[in-house]
Amino acid sequence: xxxxxxxxxxxxxxxxxxxxxxxxxxxxxxxxxxxxxxxxxxxxxxxxxxxxxxxxxxxxxxxxxxxxxxxxxxxxxxxxxxxxxxxxxxxxxxxxxxxxxxxxxxxxxxxxxxxxxxxxxxxxxxxxxxxxxxxxxxxxxxxxxxx
Numbered sequence: 001x002x003x004x005x006x007x008x009x010x011x012x013x014x015x016x017x018x019x020x021x022x023x024x025x026x027x028x029x030x031x032x033x034x035x036x037x038x039x040x041x042x043x044x045x046x047x048x049x050x051x052x053x054x055x056x057x058x059x060x061x062x063x064x065x066x067x068x069x070x071x072x073x074x075x076x077x078x079x080x081x082x083x084x085x086x087x088x089x090x091x092x093x094x095x096x097x098x099x100x101x102x103x104x105x106x107x108x109x110x111x112x113x114x115x116x117x118x119x120x121x122x123x124x125x126x127x128x129x130x131x132x133x134x135x136x137x138x139x140x141x142x143x144x145x146x147x
Contacts, residue, residue, distance in 0.1 A: 010065045048134065054102055054134035055129040058094055062104030062125030065092060068107065070121055070144070077146050084108040084121055102129040103141045120145045 066087055074080035087108040094102045104127040111120045124141045 029059045037080065048136070051130045051134055052136040052138070054099060055138040056140075057126050057141040058099050058102035058104055058127035058129055059138040061094070061099065062092060062127055063123055063142045065104075066090075066106045066108065066123040066125055067144060069124060071146075074146070080119060080121060080146050081110050084110045084123075087123065089103055099129075101131075102127060104128075118145050118147050 070080060070083045071088055074083050085108070087106050088104070091103055091105045094104070096098060104125045105124075107124045109122045111122075112118065113120075120143060122141060122143045124139060126137065126139045128135065128137045130136055
């Protein structure tokens with residue numbers, strides 16, 4: 001009688017590992033697919049972060065270039081006012097390594113104090129890098145004055 005129970009129990013257990021193995025294989029496949037998705041999203045995210053940094057440095061370079069054009073040839077407030085007007089709407093396309101495929105547009109505003117003894121100049125650089133879906137834009141503003 002004991003032997004008969006043992007054989008019955010063994011017969012009921014036949015083929016039990018096939019569903020378990022199937023569940024394990026399906027679970028591991030789903031895990032591999034999820035890891036693959038995360039990996040591809042991470043690569044795209046780091047690429048976008050790189051383009052964003054390029055746009056930031058292009059805007060920073062642009063505002064430095066704009067300030068140079070505004071202040072260094074100008075020895076007087078009148079010359080700086082003329083340079084500010086000429087800088088409005090101007091743009092630059094960068095060709096340096098790391099900033100290629102980037103451009104910057106400039107705006108310049110000039111104001112004076114109440115006594116008209118000091119001129120304040122604000123140069124804004126709006127930079128853009130990349131194109132289409134992989135494009136980033138950054139703006140930086142700098143202010144200077146001449147007495």
